[in-house]
Amino acid sequence: MSAILKAHIEKLLQHSFTDHEAIEQFFVPITLAKKQNLLTEGAICRANYFVLQGCLRMFFINEKGVEQTVQFALEHWWLADYTSFATQSPSSFYIQAVEPTQALSLTYSAQEELLQTHPQLERYFRLVHQRAHAAAQFRIMVLYGYSREALYHHFVRRYPEFVQRIPQYLLASFLGFTPEYLSELRGRSGS
């Protein structure tokens, strides 16, 4: 069992789950090169991905043909297109590795079987989704509520590591900036 996933389950379930060895078989370790795709538009999101090392992003291609990132996942985050995953229907999104990445893949049927055989993990996934839902509420507030400059400073304060690690053109796209505007802001704030 991956020590990183084990630690995450123990943290969220406060050490009430101990059957880690028995669930190892449900997860498939995967290694991705930089820019390798896990999901492409029109395909079915077959699995839920847990990042062990590296970074994934989910994006779509907008009306102008430009890639628009909607979500990043660093270590300890789960990522999937949950509409496509839950209904096993075609996705509107891409999932791609931002840097060389190691992850665990939990297919839809493996997740169903895991939760049937180990229903204590429903609480783990409930908490994972509740946190992601909370983050999305906050994200929507930030998208609506801040000027572009305030949005950048907000991210630098709240996610300093994230801002350091993500390539600048992806950070710019995530925040809805041009790369030139981002570089101007960074120059201005001396970061």
Added chain:
Amino acid sequence: MSAILKAHIEKLLQHSFTDHEAIEQFFVPITLAKKQNLLTEGAICRANYFVLQGCLRMFFINEKGVEQTVQFALEHWWLADYTSFATQSPSSFYIQAVEPTQALSLTYSAQEELLQTHPQLERYFRLVHQRAHAAAQFRIMVLYGYSREALYHHFVRRYPEFVQRIPQYLLASFLGFTPEYLSELRGRSGS
């Protein structure tokens, strides 16, 4: 036990949960007048709300002093500020009734006790949050990806009932329009 919540639990758990009478005590029915607040900025979001009839919205007041809606909840939807709820810390949001509304209130401690005594409901809340997470991913795509006119037509197609029921000035604010622009769009499309 509310027939509406019972039906929702049965739908998501495929009739595997039958203990409806035993859980009734955890939920408190509430009745709200139009524009009555359930939560105000700076207060703690004490409960998770399930709409039986009517409509709730969650909003914040932006830098310009304008109310900006981030989420609506019609019948069968749960709504809370899940950051404030999970940590029982002050909220950045308001929750208000859009129209006269009946809801069930499940306080944080009642939810914890409910899930400890009836752990089968972890699956119910996992599915509720997974769906809300999926809806938020889609919402973020829509916010980034559509022109303002395409966004309006998208909502009319996908949520016709919603567009009919929500006051036009709130729909405009939700979509990031002025009420004048929305009325122009409606005139143009004959709806």
